[in-house]
Amino acid sequence: MKFEIGNTVKVVADKERLEYLGIDVDALGESGEVVEIGNEILSYRVNFPNLNDYWWLNKQDLELVGRKSKRKAKATSQPETPSQIRKFATGATRDTLEGKLSYVKALSPIVLQRYVQYLDAHRLQPDGSMRDFDNWKKGIDIDAYFDGLGRHFVAVWLLQQGFDTKDNHGPVTLEDSLCAVIFNSMGWLFEILKEKENA
Numbered sequence: 404m405k406f407e408i409g410n411t412v413k414v415v416a417d418k419e420r421l422e423y424l425g426i427d428v429d430a431l432g433e434s435g436e437v438v439e440i441g442n443e444i445l446s447y448r449v450n451f452p453n454l455n456d457y458w459w460l461n462k463q464d465l466e467l468v469g470r471k472s473k474r475k476a477k478a479t480s481q482p483e484t485p486s487q488i489r490k491f492a493t494g495a496t497r498d499t500l501e502g503k504l505s506y507v508k509a510l511s512p513i514v515l516q517r518y519v520q521y522l523d524a525h526r527l528q529p530d531g532s533m534r535d536f537d538n539w540k541k542g543i544d545i546d547a548y549f550d551g552l553g554r555h556f557v558a559v560w561l562l563q564q565g566f567d568t569k570d571n572h573g574p575v576t577l578e579d580s581l582c583a584v585i586f587n588s589m590g591w592l593f594e595i596l597k598e599k600e601n602a
Contacts, residue, residue: 406447406465410437414449416464423500425489426458434468459501521582539590548591555583 406412413434414421421428432453439448439457447465450457489497519536526533554570558580561568569575 406437406440406462406467407470408437408440409470410467411435411469412437412447412449412465413468414460414464415466416460420464424458424460425499459499517578518582518585521579522586524579539586540593542594543590545591545594548587548594552584552587552591555580555587559584 411434414426414431418428421431430453432451435449435451435458437447438450440446441448441459446459446461448457448459449465489499491497522536526536528534558568558570558575559577562575562577562580567574
């Protein structure tokens with residue numbers, strides 16, 4: 404459903420999403436009015452009387468409560484406005500987080516830590532020397548990544564089904580096998596992206 408200027412809407416986004424946008428959840432109130440439609444159809448500027456402020460929200464953040472008289476939608480390039488500024492209790496302000504990547508939210512530190520521990524445990528080479536953590540960035544054939552990915556995926560599958568499995572170094576664990584899947588996937592993707600950058 405598309406909203407129109409004058410529509411009364413309520414926010415259905417969860418608390419984490421609203422806090423991410425910098426909206427005071429406790430003071431939000433039950434509803435607001437659509438006052439502007441962005442040049443991207445799913446973006447709506449909503450006036451919240453309780454907040455005495457305007458906020459840009461996406462269609463999935465809102466639910467229609469009521470309709471009012473239709474007014475012509477105003478297209479906008481969405482310049483920086485007070486409604487797009489995050490306000491902190493200290494008085495500090497920052498621009499909106501909308502459209503920015505959040506590596507902290509997208510990634511898990513315990514997974515990254517375990518993955519690097521896996522790499523560290525496999526740095527010792529047959530000749531007794533230690534390879535650097537970034538040795539793989541020098542370039543490995545995609546066929547090698549594909550072969551390793553297939554081998555470790557099968558190990559994950561076997562372990563998930565309750566079977567024991569091992570490689571040339573001995574028994575393997577589910578955690579190590581999952582880390583190996585990540586390594587081969589990351590290395591393969593690295594080679595693809597590197598080739599695109601150099602094209």
